Amino acid sequence: MKKYAIVAGVVIVFGVAVWLMYVNPFSTSPRAVTPQLAKELHLFIWSNYLDPTVKTDFEKEFGVKVIEDNFASNEDLLAKLQAGGSGYDVIVPSDYMVQIMRKQNLLAPLDLKNIANFKNINQSFKNLDFDPGNQFSMPYMWGTTGIGYNKKKASAPPTSWADLFDPAKLEPYKGRISMLDDAREAIGAALIYLGFSPNTTNEKELEAAKQVLIKQKPFVAKYDSESFRDSLAANEVILAHGWTGDIAAAKVANPDIEFVIPKEGSLTFLDNLAIPKTSKNQYTAEVFINYLLRPEISAKIVNLRRYASPNDAAKSLIQPEILNSATYSRPEGIKLYWLQDLGPAGDLYEKIWTEIKGQ
Amino acid sequence: MEKQRERGQLALLLLPSTLWLGLFFLAPLGIILVISLVQRGGPVAWQLDGSAYVRLLDPLHLKIFLRSLTLAVLTTFVCLLVGYPLAYYIAQRPPRLRHLLHFFVLLPLWANSLVLTYAWMVLLRPEGFFDSLLHALGFAEPISLLYTPTAVVIGLVYWYLPFMVYPLYGSIEKFDFTLIEAAHDLGATRFQAFRKVLLPLTMPGVMAGSLLVFISALGTFVVPALLGGDKTLMWGNLIQQRFLSTPQDWPLGAALSLAMMLFMSVGIWFYFRVNRESA
Numbered sequence: 001m002k003k004y005a006i007v008a009g010v011v012i013v014f015g016v017a018v019w020l021m022y023v024n025p026f027s028t029s030p031r032a033v034t035p036q037l038a039k040e041l042h043l044f045i046w047s048n049y050l051d052p053t054v055k056t057d058f059e060k061e062f063g064v065k066v067i068e069d070n071f072a073s074n075e076d077l078l079a080k081l082q083a084g085g086s087g088y089d090v091i092v093p094s095d096y097m098v099q100i101m102r103k104q105n106l107l108a109p110l111d112l113k114n115i116a117n118f119k120n121i122n123q124s125f126k127n128l129d130f131d132p133g134n135q136f137s138m139p140y141m142w143g144t145t146g147i148g149y150n151k152k153k154a155s156a157p158p159t160s161w162a163d164l165f166d167p168a169k170l171e172p173y174k175g176r177i178s179m180l181d182d183a184r185e186a187i188g189a190a191l192i193y194l195g196f197s198p199n200t201t202n203e204k205e206l207e208a209a210k211q212v213l214i215k216q217k218p219f220v221a222k223y224d225s226e227s228f229r230d231s232l233a234a235n236e237v238i239l240a241h242g243w244t245g246d247i248a249a250a251k252v253a254n255p256d257i258e259f260v261i262p263k264e265g266s267l268t269f270l271d272n273l274a275i276p277k278t279s280k281n282q283y284t285a286e287v288f289i290n291y292l293l294r295p296e297i298s299a300k301i302v303n304l305r306r307y308a309s310p311n312d313a314a315k316s317l318i319q320p321e322i323l324n325s326a327t328y329s330r331p332e333g334i335k336l337y338w339l340q341d342l343g344p345a346g347d348l349y350e351k352i353w354t355e356i357k358g359q
Numbered sequence: 360m361e362k363q364r365e366r367g368q369l370a371l372l373l374l375p376s377t378l379w380l381g382l383f384f385l386a387p388l389g390i391i392l393v394i395s396l397v398q399r400g401g402p403v404a405w406q407l408d409g410s411a412y413v414r415l416l417d418p419l420h421l422k423i424f425l426r427s428l429t430l431a432v433l434t435t436f437v438c439l440l441v442g443y444p445l446a447y448y449i450a451q452r453p454p455r456l457r458h459l460l461h462f463f464v465l466l467p468l469w470a471n472s473l474v475l476t477y478a479w480m481v482l483l484r485p486e487g488f489f490d491s492l493l494h495a496l497g498f499a500e501p502i503s504l505l506y507t508p509t510a511v512v513i514g515l516v517y518w519y520l521p522f523m524v525y526p527l528y529g530s531i532e533k534f535d536f537t538l539i540e541a542a543h544d545l546g547a548t549r550f551q552a553f554r555k556v557l558l559p560l561t562m563p564g565v566m567a568g569s570l571l572v573f574i575s576a577l578g579t580f581v582v583p584a585l586l587g588g589d590k591t592l593m594w595g596n597l598i599q600q601r602f603l604s605t606p607q608d609w610p611l612g613a614a615l616s617l618a619m620m621l622f623m624s625v626g627i628w629f630y631f632r633v634n635r636e637s638a
Contacts, residue, residue: 075605175503221506222588236484350606358592
């Protein structure tokens with residue numbers, strides 16, 4: 001009997017130890033805001049969204065090692081941040097996600113004194129609705145969602161979302177279609193195809209969009225937001241629901257790749273640099289953000305990753321062929337939507353997405 | 360006195376394993392149990408609540424569970440079909456060749472399994488190795504195995520085959536092959552000798568290997584995500600998404616984990632019961 005008591009005691013002690021290690025309700029963790037550079041900076045960013053030499057150059061200049069980690073959707077980023085103690089210093093949420101994180105009090109206010117290069121940003125990207133006065137976020141890169149396709153393999157160039165969703169048109173592409181693994185993007189595209197708003201919370205409209213995606217599923221090869229550009233470049237898929245920069249990067253590897261924004265309209269986004277409230281290296285994070293907004297650094301990232309830059313001062317340093325490409329500009333006469341924070345209704349999109357993927 | 364000292368020594372010897380079990384098995388299990396019983400929040404609100412178990416009963420979860428079960432059973436079955444002849448072959452070789460063959464079975468475990476999965480993606484994809492090979496042999500229809508349940512089973516069999524071969528080998532190696540000769544002398548056909556003599560006597564290996572492969576395959580999430588294109592959701596993916604992706608729901612994720620553990624415990628209990636009865 002005594003033996004069991006000892007074992008139980010040991011188990012409880014270690015249970016509590018583990019508990020304290022991970023949750024620690026007693027910790028007050030005051031945030032040290034000293035104008036001193038930390039040794040390391042943890043960056044949490046979309047995959048393929050930074051030039052790796054930027055990290056080594058930053059380390060050379062400031063002696064701060066940048067450690068990069070990747071996420072695949074805004075919701076994944078939010079989930080990791082909500083889990084608490086993420087350990088990240090700089091994150092890259094899109095527009096509507098900045099709004100959600102602001103509301104949930106997850107972001108640290110920025111000290112604009114440390115981010116002088118904010119002056120390089122084009123006026124039209126400053127002071128937007130999701131973050132008035134740029135108190136919490138700095139514009140990084142923007143892009144549009146559309147369809148990337150292989151012009152040699154596609155029977156005809158796609159022009160409409162019907163070319164991605166109408167089962168009658170999909171037979172030749174069976175198993176050769178890639179869709180973004182992102183609830184708001186995938187359901188948003190189906191909603192636009194049906195003529196609804198991608199920000200709807202109407203359950204009937206969402207149900208209709210769900211049916212579109214379920215009917216499309218037998219033709220889909222994979223749901224993927226991170227490596228669809230490689231699949232497109234390697235002829236693995238013929239049609240890819242994807243973002244401008246990644247499709248442009250696929251075109252660099254394979255000249256047969258083209259990009260189109262469907263005529264019914266599509267989604268556009270602006271990704272932003274922000275600092276989680278839990279970061280203990282806020283000053284270092286601001287120095288890094290300021291560094292990323294330097295014209296030559298912005299241009300270097302754009303020249304590799306091919307997303308569009310809100311940085312006016314960088315424009316003259318970006319390769320002209322990129323500036324003039326279909327993936328860099330917003331087409332005339334096509335409606336582009338911004339995603340909005342839908343509050344609790346946002347969960348509905350996630351639930352529908354799980355149902356579609358679980359089919 | 361003597362007995363007490365022995366006891367003390369035994370307790371000391373068992374301390375590391377007790378600590379290990381307590382720290383890395385019982386404590387996490389307790390935490391999972393607690394999380395499954397509180398309210399969903401960001402990520403959890405410390406408020407007693409059993410609703411995670413109500414959310415667990417979603418018909419979608421049943422569908423995904425049945426799919427996981429089917430794929431895990433299929434993986435186990437294919438591993439058995441491939442593994443048994445292989446283990447038998449190895450057990451019959453002379454010792455030196457046996458060591459070499461052992462080495463080959465273990466070889467895939469030395470490389471990073473993620474890298475090997477990516478290699479499978481290159482082999483299986485449209486216009487990849489297999490597709491081009493079939494094309495060169497004159498098959499006009501392109502076959503695209505990648506991102507299908509078939510690809511998931513291929514990947515899982517590849518990952519878990521060594522776990523099937525080893526227990527089987529252990530059983531077959533101990534088998535006294537003169538028994539087969541005796542069976543033949545008594546007029547048994549080759550198949551009868553296998554079914555009535557070899558198979559029953561190597562059943563412990565079959566069961567142990569199957570159990571290892573089945574449990575591992577049921578809980579996997581990397582292979583379905585990569586080779587299945589993230590559209591052949593399995594139970595492991597479901598758990599992973601509830602914790603690290605969206606809609607984030609830690610209590611439901613914890614409840615899903617416990618349901619899986621319960622299912623496996625019942626399976627293992629059944630296995631031991633059958634084993635004891637047959638022994």
